[in-house]
Amino acid sequence: MECISVFDMLKIGVGPSSSHTLGPWRAAERWISEMKAAGSFTDIKNIKVQMYGSLSLTGKGHATDYAIMLGLSGANPETIPVEDIHGIVLGIKESNILNLANEKKLAFDPQTDIVFNRKFLPFHANGLKFEAILQDGSKKSRTYYSIGGGFVVTEERKNAKRKIAKFNTFPFPITKGTELLAYCEQEQKPISEIVLENERSLRSDTEIDEQLQRIWGTMLECMYIGCHSEGKLPGGLNVRRRAFEIHKNLMLEAGTYNAPENWLKTIRQTEVKFRQILKWVSCFALAVNEVNASLGRVVTAPTNGSAGVIPAVLMYYMVIENHEADFEHIKKFLLVSGEIGSIFKKGATISAAMGGCQAEIGVSSAMAAGALTELLGGTPEQVLMAAEIAMEHHLGLTCDPIGGLVQIPCIERNSMGAIKAINAAELALGSDPSEAKVPLDKVVQTMWETAKDMNSKYKETSEGGLAVGVFLSDC
Known part of the structure; x- marks a missing residue:
């Protein structure tokens, strides 16, 4: 049984959308963490982000591209001074440089490196994929789904029942x-x-x-x-x-x-x-x-x-x-x-x-x-x-x-x-x-x-x- 805390339901973040802004922001942070854990972060040469379905269709209005750039830059949605947001994004757009996790500067053109695909992925309407080309020419990619409320999952979640069970620590587990x-x-x-x-x-x-x-x-x-x-x-x-x-x-x-x-x-x-x-x-x-x-x-x-x-x-x-x-x-x-x-x-x-x-x-x-x-x-x-x-x-x-x-x-x-x-x-x-x-x-x-x-x-x-x-x- 999945245990959802009150603090999972009530998250602090930046508007305008938890699924289209906060979710992609958190997905970018998570992707960076996973690349670091895999030992691939320092080898990243280029990045491209693909958005699908609803994220793509209404992403511009929901500032999804802003969220992705901010998340990749290492900014925290809970603490970033909101008055700094436009300046950070404008700096990336004008320089075509992204300071990945505030640690590694890469060439990055938001016009071509953030792609709005109209098609839907089968798992969920809000899909996005991070793609990296490494120094040796090899590629690494990972797809995430922003499922509402700032929650982000990978497709493995459909097989996660067994994994989640061992983390069930609630004395009063509740589904209904x-x-x-x-x-x-x-x-x-x-x-x-x-x-x-x-x-x-x-x-x-x-x-x-x-x-x-x-x-x-x-x-x-x-x-x-x-x-x-x-x-x-x-x-x-x-x-x-x-x-x-x-x-x-x-x-x-x-x-x-x-x-x-x-x-x-x-x-x-x-x-x-x-x-x-x-x-x-x-x-x-x-x-x-x-x-x-x-x-x-x-x-x-x-x-x-x-x-x-x-x-x-x-x-x-x-x-x-x-x-x-x-x-x-x-x-x-x-x-x-x-x-x-x-x-x-x-x-x-x-x-x-x-x-x-x-x-x-x-x-x-x-x-x-x-x-x-x-x-x-x-x-x-x-x-x-x-x-x-x-x-x-x-x-x-x-x-x-x-x-x-x-x-x-x-x-x-x-x-x-x-x-x-x-x-x-x-x-x-x-x-x-x-x-x-x-x-x-x-x-x-x-x-x-x-x-x-x-x-x-x-x-x-x-x-x-x-x-x-x-x-x-x-x-």
């Missing part, structure tokens, strides 16, 4: 919702505590808290930056940032602040009516994904394209529902949301290139709905019911980004997913789970069946839907 509920009943614990016990099998309490603090800090800073940045997004669609104006209007009567933490406290003092709540939740979600679209730093939750839903719903709880909320509440929320996301990843997919946007916004909404339900006092059964409700009303959602950019309709979808998550939580809290007609496991299965039936042009290829119905010239 029914298994999770059985553990909660057996141990008489809420979902967050079951997940915490699993995490303790991998790292100490101090490490868990530090990493969760870091994830929340990145989410909060991302919302803060998005709410205080104006202008238009890059990419050619001329999309104007909206979080800035919404935030400014909501904060008219508020006090002053000088940091994200003080900002959160100040928001709690603003007027709260139903319309203001809707605006705040939308503002938080839009802010994150506007930062994401600008190659800013976000947390995959479970992907970059859906990164705004979870922080928006968690902020809703902290600034609307519970002004006394502290790190323990944040911790529970992130633990529960991560576990729900892993159930979808194991039983279906979190890749829009495989399942459409139901696999991104749908899953993030389900994650947020379940996590909010536990914080609001819901039982484990109600938590999974909320997750099911949220996904049920995203089934069939296509991925059709205009211009291959993670902007239209992606940014707004985060706002809608956050609102649906809150609504799903309230519906579950007011319901008797024993009377639910659709269990979470059934909706996971249905989502996967829907994904397999969905036409490929609605799976992050920009070959159907809004992507062809709206022309760049119209923007």
Whole structure:
């Protein structure tokens, strides 16, 4: 059984896409590590990178070529100053020199050495191959697949069941919702505590808290930056940032602040009516994904394209529902949301290139709905019911980004997913789970069946839907 940590589901990285940016970035790092382990790194003379399928079709809009160059250069997506990204890439383009792993300078022309192939590889829609010519003229190549959420695998994964089993260290291995509920009943614990016990099998309490603090800090800073940045997004669609104006209007009567933490406290003092709540939740979600679209730093939750839903719903709880909320509440929320996301990843997919946007916004909404339900006092059964409700009303959602950019309709979808998550939580809290007609496991299965039936042009290829119905010239 594959053990997926909360920190696998919630990764810190650079936008705009976990599958098209963070995944290829990590694949480049992994390829370099493997070449070093094989003793071939110092013999590399030339490099060529081949991209296939969805990575190729929407790679330009998703900055996949940027990610590959940055990954090959040795930059870390978790720590690189985002303001340096364009300068590094521009330097490679102008000089046609790549400093491989920041250790070895090679001739490298991005125009010819990064190849966008339209064909799909059979294993997964997001394929890329690194090819190296060594000093003696021999060739080395390796193919990777970016399967969503920043996860990268090789094709051997289909034979990996035996290999993974020996690394199964979780005391409560979980594949399905029914298994999770059985553990909660057996141990008489809420979902967050079951997940915490699993995490303790991998790292100490101090490490868990530090990493969760870091994830929340990145989410909060991302919302803060998005709410205080104006202008238009890059990419050619001329999309104007909206979080800035919404935030400014909501904060008219508020006090002053000088940091994200003080900002959160100040928001709690603003007027709260139903319309203001809707605006705040939308503002938080839009802010994150506007930062994401600008190659800013976000947390995959479970992907970059859906990164705004979870922080928006968690902020809703902290600034609307519970002004006394502290790190323990944040911790529970992130633990529960991560576990729900892993159930979808194991039983279906979190890749829009495989399942459409139901696999991104749908899953993030389900994650947020379940996590909010536990914080609001819901039982484990109600938590999974909320997750099911949220996904049920995203089934069939296509991925059709205009211009291959993670902007239209992606940014707004985060706002809608956050609102649906809150609504799903309230519906579950007011319901008797024993009377639910659709269990979470059934909706996971249905989502996967829907994904397999969905036409490929609605799976992050920009070959159907809004992507062809709206022309760049119209923007």
